Amino acid sequence: MSPRRSYDQYCSAARALDVVGDRWTLLIVRELLAGPRRYTDLHADLPGVSTDVLASRLKDMERDGISTRRRLPPPGAAYVYELTPRGRQLLPVLQALGEWGEAELGERRPTDAVRAHWFALPVLRSLEGEGLVEVRLEEGNFHLHVGAEDGPVYGDGPAPGEPDARLVLDSGTCEAVARGELSVADGVRDGRIEVTGDGTLAKVLREG
Structure with a gap:
C-alpha cells in the first residue's frame, strides 16, 4: 500500500x-x-x-x-x-462532475469504450422521485434505484422484480441525454423514449 x-x-x-x-x-x-x-x-x-x-x-x-x-x-x-x-456520499460529487463534463463529451469516438451502465448516472440525473426503473439500450440493459439513500444506485441487467417504469431508447437518444442535450422527460414527450409500467414514475413521465 x-x-x-x-x-x-x-x-x-x-x-x-x-x-x-x-x-x-x-x-x-x-x-x-x-x-x-x-x-x-x-x-x-x-x-x-x-x-x-x-x-x-x-x-x-x-x-x-x-x-x-x-x-x-x-x-x-x-x-x-x-x-x-x-x-x-461521493454520488453527488460524481453527478456534479458528470454534469460539468457533459460539454466535453461530444460525439462518441471510434476508440471510445462503452458499457451500458455508464449511462446510468446521466439518466439518473434526469429523473426525479423514487422508484425502480429499468432502462433498455442497444448496448445492454441496466436498472436504477431512483431516490435511493443507501445501497446500490444502479445495477447491470434487468430490474430485480417488477420496475415502476421501463424506458427503451436508442444509442443516439441515450448519448443526447448523456451530453445534457435532452432530458428523459423531453425524450418521452418527443417520442424518442418509450415508457411502460404502472408505477408513479412511469405515469409522471407519460403525463409530463
Missing part, C-alpha cells in the same frame, strides 16, 4: 483530492455505486486500467475508508469490494 500523497494545503477541496484525486479512483467509485463487485468484474468494466494500478487503488480506498472488502459466503466464496457510507 503506497503512502498517501498530500497537497499539504489547509483546504477541504485539497484534502478531498488527497483521497480521491488519483487517476481511476472516482471511476472505481462509479462502478461500486452498483453495489458489491468482484475484482475481475471491476477490471473488465474499467478498460485501460492495469491490474497493479487497480489493486493499488482498491487498497488505498480501503485504507481511506471509502470502500471495504469482504468474502462472500459459500458457494460463492469470492471477495467483493463495496462502498462504505462515506464512499456512497
Whole structure:
C-alpha cells in the first residue's frame, strides 16, 4: 500500500483530492455505486486500467475508508469490494462532475469504450422521485434505484422484480441525454423514449 500523497494545503477541496484525486479512483467509485463487485468484474468494466494500478487503488480506498472488502459466503466464496457510507456520499460529487463534463463529451469516438451502465448516472440525473426503473439500450440493459439513500444506485441487467417504469431508447437518444442535450422527460414527450409500467414514475413521465 503506497503512502498517501498530500497537497499539504489547509483546504477541504485539497484534502478531498488527497483521497480521491488519483487517476481511476472516482471511476472505481462509479462502478461500486452498483453495489458489491468482484475484482475481475471491476477490471473488465474499467478498460485501460492495469491490474497493479487497480489493486493499488482498491487498497488505498480501503485504507481511506471509502470502500471495504469482504468474502462472500459459500458457494460463492469470492471477495467483493463495496462502498462504505462515506464512499456512497461521493454520488453527488460524481453527478456534479458528470454534469460539468457533459460539454466535453461530444460525439462518441471510434476508440471510445462503452458499457451500458455508464449511462446510468446521466439518466439518473434526469429523473426525479423514487422508484425502480429499468432502462433498455442497444448496448445492454441496466436498472436504477431512483431516490435511493443507501445501497446500490444502479445495477447491470434487468430490474430485480417488477420496475415502476421501463424506458427503451436508442444509442443516439441515450448519448443526447448523456451530453445534457435532452432530458428523459423531453425524450418521452418527443417520442424518442418509450415508457411502460404502472408505477408513479412511469405515469409522471407519460403525463409530463
